[in-house]
Amino acid sequence: MIQLLYLGNRLSKHGFNATTIETLGPQLEQEGYVIHYASDQKSFVLRLLDMLRAVFVYRNHVSYILIDTYSTTAFWYAFFSSQLARLFSVPYLPILHGGNLPQRLQRNPFLCQLLFAHAYQNVAPSGYLKHAFETAGYSNVVLIPNTIExxxxxxxxxxxxxxxxxxxxxxxxxxxxxxxxxxxxxxxxxxxxxxxxxxxxxxxxxxxxxxxxxxxxxxxxxxxxxxxxxxxxxxxxxxxxxxxxxxxxxxxxxxxxxxxxxxxxxxxxxxxxxxxxxxxxxxxxxxxxxxxxxxxxxxxxxxxxxxxxxxxxxxxxxxxQLDWEVVKEKWVELMGRSEE
CATH class of the missing domain: 3.40.50.2000 (Glycogen Phosphorylase B;)
Known part of the structure; x- marks a missing residue:
C-alpha cells in the first residue's frame, strides 16, 4: 500500500475555493493510496510550519510527497518543503499550478533550480507549463492534465x-x-x-x-x-x-x-x-x-x-477526455499502483 504526503492549501473550511489538494487527494484515495495532508492552517507562517512538520513526521512512511506549487507567495511553501524533503531523501513531485510560473523561472533561476531540478518529476497540468519548463532546461516534466469527474x-x-x-x-x-x-x-x-x-x-x-x-x-x-x-x-x-x-x-x-x-x-x-x-x-x-x-x-x-x-x-x-477515469492511469504510471 503506497502512502503519500500531500502538501497544499486546504482552506475551503475557511471560506476559500477548494484547490487541487481537496479534489485530487480524495480521487487518489479512491484508488487505494493512503494520503496524509498538510495544511488547513489559515496563517501563512502556521501553514508553512505545519507543512514542514508533516515532512519531518512522515519522512520514513511515505513513498512520495506531492506539493501543489504556485508562482506567487505560495511558491515558498513548495520551496522550503522540497528542500526539507531533499534533506531526508524523500522523492517529491511539484504539481505546477501558477500561470505565472514561467516568469518565476526567469526571475529566480537559482531557487527554481533547487526546487524543480531535484524533483522526482514535475507534474504539469497543461502543455503550456510543460513547454515552459522544458524551454527553461528542465527534462523531468510529465504532463498530467487537471481532471474532473x-x-x-x-x-x-x-x-x-x-x-x-x-x-x-x-x-x-x-x-x-x-x-x-x-x-x-x-x-x-x-x-x-x-x-x-x-x-x-x-x-x-x-x-x-x-x-x-x-x-x-x-x-x-x-x-x-x-x-x-x-x-x-x-x-x-x-x-x-x-x-x-x-x-x-x-x-x-x-x-x-x-x-x-x-x-x-x-x-x-x-x-x-x-x-x-x-x-x-x-x-x-x-x-x-x-x-x-x-x-x-x-x-x-x-x-x-x-x-x-x-x-x-x-x-x-x-x-x-479529461475525466478522472482516463487521467488516473497517468498517476498510476508515475507512482505505481496501490492496492485497496
Missing part, C-alpha cells in the same frame, strides 16, 4: 442564448474581476436586460473593489459569494455564457467545469488558456483586458446560436 456535470444543451453571463473564480487582482463589470456595462448598451452573476470568495480585497466599481458604473451584479461545485452547477442552468477575464492562468478547473455543463466559454487568451481552449472551435478567445472584444464575442454567440451550440458541444467532447 464528468458524471458530476450534467450537460445542458442550449438552443438560444440570452445575455446572461456567469463568472466563477476567486476575487483576486490576477483574475481581473473588474473586467466582467466593464463587459456587462457595455453589453447593456445593446441588451438592457443583460445580467451578470459572479461566484467566488474574496482573496485579496478584490470583492469589495469589484462591488464598488459596479456601483460606480450604476450596474447591478449578483454576487453570490462562495458556492459549492454542485450549487454553482445548478446556478449555471439559468445562465447562457461563461466569461473568464483573467490576466494569468494555467488550466482553470472552473472553465473546464463550465465546458462540461454546456456553457459556451469566452476567455482572455493568456498563459495556458490557448492550450486548453481552441478559438472558434470550443471557445472564443480575446486579448487580455480587451473589454470591447469580449462584448463582441458575447453578441456573436447571442446572434449566432448555432455556432454557440456547436462550440458548447465540442467543448463537452473535449473535457470528456
Amino acid at each position: 464528468i458524471t458530476r456535470y450534467p450537460f445542458k444543451a442550449r438552443i438560444s442564448f440570452a445575455p446572461k453571463l456567469l463568472w466563477v473564480r476567486a476575487f483576486a487582482g490576477i483574475y481581473n474581476p473588474k473586467m466582467a463589470i466593464d463587459v456587462l456595462a457595455q453589453l447593456k448598451e445593446k441588451y438592457p436586460e443583460a445580467a451578470l452573476t459572479m461566484v467566488g470568495p474574496d482573496k485579496d480585497g478584490s470583492l469589495k473593489t469589484t462591488q464598488d466599481y459596479a456601483n460606480s458604473l450604476g450596474v447591478s451584479v449578483c454576487f453570490t459569494g462562495q458556492l459549492s461545485k454542485s450549487e454553482w452547477g445548478q446556478l449555471s442552468e439559468d445562465h447562457a455564457i461563461f466569461i473568464n477575464t483573467t490576466h494569468f492562468d494555467n488550466t482553470p478547473v472552473s472553465v473546464m467545469e463550465a465546458m462540461a455543463l454546456g456553457l459556451p466559454v469566452i476567455s482572455t487568451k493568456v498563459g495556458g488558456i490557448p492550450y486548453l481552449l481552441t478559438d472558434t472551435e470550443n471557445a472564443l478567445l480575446v486579448p487580455d483586458g480587451a473589454v470591447s472584444a469580449m462584448v463582441q464575442a458575447v453578441v456573436q454567440l447571442i446572434e449566432n446560436p448555432n455556432q454557440a451550440t456547436e462550440m458548447a458541444t465540442n467543448a463537452r467532447r473535449f473535457v470528456e
Whole structure:
C-alpha cells in the first residue's frame, strides 16, 4: 500500500475555493493510496510550519510527497518543503499550478533550480507549463492534465442564448474581476436586460473593489459569494455564457467545469488558456483586458446560436477526455499502483 504526503492549501473550511489538494487527494484515495495532508492552517507562517512538520513526521512512511506549487507567495511553501524533503531523501513531485510560473523561472533561476531540478518529476497540468519548463532546461516534466469527474456535470444543451453571463473564480487582482463589470456595462448598451452573476470568495480585497466599481458604473451584479461545485452547477442552468477575464492562468478547473455543463466559454487568451481552449472551435478567445472584444464575442454567440451550440458541444467532447477515469492511469504510471 503506497502512502503519500500531500502538501497544499486546504482552506475551503475557511471560506476559500477548494484547490487541487481537496479534489485530487480524495480521487487518489479512491484508488487505494493512503494520503496524509498538510495544511488547513489559515496563517501563512502556521501553514508553512505545519507543512514542514508533516515532512519531518512522515519522512520514513511515505513513498512520495506531492506539493501543489504556485508562482506567487505560495511558491515558498513548495520551496522550503522540497528542500526539507531533499534533506531526508524523500522523492517529491511539484504539481505546477501558477500561470505565472514561467516568469518565476526567469526571475529566480537559482531557487527554481533547487526546487524543480531535484524533483522526482514535475507534474504539469497543461502543455503550456510543460513547454515552459522544458524551454527553461528542465527534462523531468510529465504532463498530467487537471481532471474532473464528468458524471458530476450534467450537460445542458442550449438552443438560444440570452445575455446572461456567469463568472466563477476567486476575487483576486490576477483574475481581473473588474473586467466582467466593464463587459456587462457595455453589453447593456445593446441588451438592457443583460445580467451578470459572479461566484467566488474574496482573496485579496478584490470583492469589495469589484462591488464598488459596479456601483460606480450604476450596474447591478449578483454576487453570490462562495458556492459549492454542485450549487454553482445548478446556478449555471439559468445562465447562457461563461466569461473568464483573467490576466494569468494555467488550466482553470472552473472553465473546464463550465465546458462540461454546456456553457459556451469566452476567455482572455493568456498563459495556458490557448492550450486548453481552441478559438472558434470550443471557445472564443480575446486579448487580455480587451473589454470591447469580449462584448463582441458575447453578441456573436447571442446572434449566432448555432455556432454557440456547436462550440458548447465540442467543448463537452473535449473535457470528456479529461475525466478522472482516463487521467488516473497517468498517476498510476508515475507512482505505481496501490492496492485497496
